[in-house]
Amino acid sequence: MDLISSKQQISSYIIDSQEEEIKRIALELHEGVGQNLYSILTGLQFVETGIKEPHMKNHLREMSLLIEKTIQEIRLLSVELHPPALTTLGLLPAVKNYIKLYTSTFGILVDLESDGDERPIPERKRIAVFRVCQEALVNIAKYADTSEVKMNFYWNENELKINIHDFGKGFQPVEPKDHTSSSGLAAMKERMYLTGGEFTISSKIGEGTSIQISLPF
Amino acid sequence: MTELNEHPAVIEICNQLKTLVSCDFVGLALQNVSGPDVRWHYAAGNLNDKYKRITVRFGKGVAGKIISSGSPMILENFPNEIIGKVTDHPIMLAENLISSYAVPLFFNGVPKGVLLVGKREAYTFTETEQKLVDESAHTLEHLLKAHIIL
Ligand SMILES: Nc1ncnc2c1ncn2[C@@H]1O[C@H](COP(=O)(O)OP(=O)(O)O)[C@@H](O)[C@H]1O
Ligand SMILES: [Mg+2]
Numbered sequence: 001m002d003l004i005s006s007k008q009q010i011s012s013y014i015i016d017s018q019e020e021e022i023k024r025i026a027l028e029l030h031e032g033v034g035q036n037l038y039s040i041l042t043g044l045q046f047v048e049t050g051i052k053e054p055h056m057k058n059h060l061r062e063m064s065l066l067i068e069k070t071i072q073e074i075r076l077l078s079v080e081l082h083p084p085a086l087t088t089l090g091l092l093p094a095v096k097n098y099i100k101l102y103t104s105t106f107g108i109l110v111d112l113e114s115d116g117d118e119r120p121i122p123e124r125k126r127i128a129v130f131r132v133c134q135e136a137l138v139n140i141a142k143y144a145d146t147s148e149v150k151m152n153f154y155w156n157e158n159e160l161k162i163n164i165h166d167f168g169k170g171f172q173p174v175e176p177k178d179h180t181s182s183s184g185l186a187a188m189k190e191r192m193y194l195t196g197g198e199f200t201i202s203s204k205i206g207e208g209t210s211i212q213i214s215l216p217f
Numbered sequence: 218m219t220e221l222n223e224h225p226a227v228i229e230i231c232n233q234l235k236t237l238v239s240c241d242f243v244g245l246a247l248q249n250v251s252g253p254d255v256r257w258h259y260a261a262g263n264l265n266d267k268y269k270r271i272t273v274r275f276g277k278g279v280a281g282k283i284i285s286s287g288s289p290m291i292l293e294n295f296p297n298e299i300i301g302k303v304t305d306h307p308i309m310l311a312e313n314l315i316s317s318y319a320v321p322l323f324f325n326g327v328p329k330g331v332l333l334v335g336k337r338e339a340y341t342f343t344e345t346e347q348k349l350v351d352e353s354a355h356t357l358e359h360l361l362k363a364h365i366i367l
Binding site for chain 1: 267268269271275277285303304307310313325327
């Protein structure tokens, strides 16, 4: 086996085990911690019905509210780590869910359009594409200074193409080999490459940044 | 609570505060009546309307931390020296803020709102300026008390 492909195998292995671990933590948060908190909440609400003193009642209600907030945050954290839709419903529903969370977190509107019929994609590739989209959107929230994003899915006969454009301030892209400090973009490219797909980024100051992803079936 | 534009006195205080501390941005976040969501209800000096769509995450970022801890928070040179990720601070990102001072609004002894002043440059808010924010927060607590269902 030559050096290049064995290096790629190691990268893939590391990525896969990381994803497994993320999925486990997400599930544990949602099913374990989240469920327990929910039981506590129901218990508190029951206790509240048996209490007469307004002061104690109020105190209990505030505690219930705090637990409610915590449950909500745990759920969001879990979805952020690994959206259940990615495993159960597929790439497009998972991206749609993530966009909702993204807009309510950053206030940035994402206009998502999908052309053609969604095709089943193996889970490993699905996760890779999802992560790259997620990273692209996070970069937009961090750097683009924009209020809207256009996201297009094109399901063709033999490949899926995704285009993400941000209408933001744009930047001067550097060759991955030139920037050792920031590796987010390099990692996105590598990740698509490892799944047999492609990743390109183009940007123009004042006009925004575009990311193109393609994944052959 | 009902829509804030029905409370001109609240808006007046936010606008006044912006002039008094000569900052670039003032934001007021409040907990919704139904459910635990906290949202930005009013802003002065905003560059866009992203704040309107932001739901503050409990325990995250300036506003979320203040709601969960009940203590004021200072950022002097965002994103340097922050705890957590840059993306945990959506209002700073949305409004290009570099520095901020933010305080909790208490209702019934529980933090249920945030008053934030911010600048689009590195800055340390003086004690006098911080006091002005604290005072405005108290005034807002009184004004809004009747409108927040406890
Ligand atoms: N959508 C975008 N709009 C403007 N600038 C961007 C965008 N995406 C990336 N950049 C620029 O490219 C640099 C590298 O991005 P990335 O490799 O993801 O690093 P980081 O870890 O900082 O997110 C960023 O520091 C930023 O200057
Ligand atoms: Mg990045």
